[in-house]
Amino acid sequence: MKIDKQSYQAIFQEFYNMLSNYSNTIVHNSTDAEDVVQEVFIQLWNKRDTLQIKTQIKYYLFTAVKNRSIEVLRKRKMHNKYVELEKNVKESVEYLGDEGEDMVLKEKLHKSIRQLPPKCQEIFVMNKMNGLTYNEIAESLNLSSKTVENQIARALKLLRLKFK
């Protein structure tokens, strides 16, 4: 597999957000998470000629991000379950693991919600993500609960249209 300028950027665009989210689940700090992912991408470019990526690129990326995230934890001298996990991390595994697969799915879902009409999105997120009831949403946005119900139905319809 050959990485050039164009494919490098395409890979970056596709994976940056989900990898940052992935790292964030380990380091629990957005700035550190982004630093980790940026380092991994810089490494990917600088070593593109010598890197042996035999599997899909995403396995490499997720593994590299995981390793570096654990490195961050170690530097913070934190001892939690992820440090223990480190023993099991190998270079370029053939599977993503549940957390990795989860991130790919979450990114796809999250992206489609980001593209909903703004008001519809706001109401949908309040209900489905934050667990507010129709009445609570109606009250805080000064709308009738019928409108709230309609907007949620609309969000669902648009999402289903996207994933039909």
Add this chain to the structure above:
Amino acid sequence: MGLLKFLNNNRSNEEQKLYDWLDDTTQNHTAIKSMLADDSFDLSILKDYKQFDTKNAWSKITSQIDLEDTPVVKSNFSNIYRIAAVGAVLLASVFLVRNFMPNNSGSQMAVITATDMMNEVTLPDGSVVSIDKQSAISFDEDDFMNSRKVELTGRAFFEVTKVEGKNFVVTGNNVNVEVLGTRFEVNAKNENKSVTVEEGRVRVYNDDTEVELTANEKALISGNDITQTYSNSNNIISWKNGTLSFDDTNMTSVIADLEDHFAIDIEIVDEASSNLENCPFTSTYRDEDLESILKDFNESIGTTYKIENDKVYISDLCK
């Protein structure tokens, strides 16, 4: 045509491996579909999921590496280029400024204004609008499915979902565009108003005139006149995909495209500017900022530039 299908149709076997990661999306697609099938599903899994600033991260990274290090593989260039462009559009971050203001009939008007980046918005009927910087669309929230009417200030690119028997209408600045289902750009800025069609068929009209356009045709609107022409610039939707491409383009058009793309004034300082028309330029820039393009000019055609008070001054151009 979907992204996957597009990719599958356009890549060679050698490229296959590189883009394998895109195929995964079909599995996730199915998973999300079955999740959405139940009205009462729960999105709390996304509670801690964030949207990071990908654009900012990219400029941070490109400041630390040398992307020009490898020669571009010529034969695959255009395909990969297009794929990258598609990816970038899909991932464009959405920053919206929202205002809800009552219109005369008292119903809710949604006003969506593009801010820092190009914005992609899905309308209630599933149509997707990419709104350019300093542009805005508004539509009647309650009546949209019935009227399918959008008002535009500035410039936007539309991908309209087909709804049988229900035309989609864009109005703005004395231009009306009516369509069934298609992809087209409307530029309703004050000067150089235009409609450019990428796919499908649209009707452009005002009180006096009417023209019908199909793919790669363009209507120029000036006052009450509508002139039908062909779109031959490569950069009609440069603001949408971030790519500026010049192919033996005369310098006058190059400067105009740059001014348009970066919304900035450019002044040619030297006296020999009459040469610009006979001064062809060829290059492609993808998601580059203005300064790196100007620096490239310096290196490739020996210009110098300075930026003062949001205005660019270029010297030694086409000497």
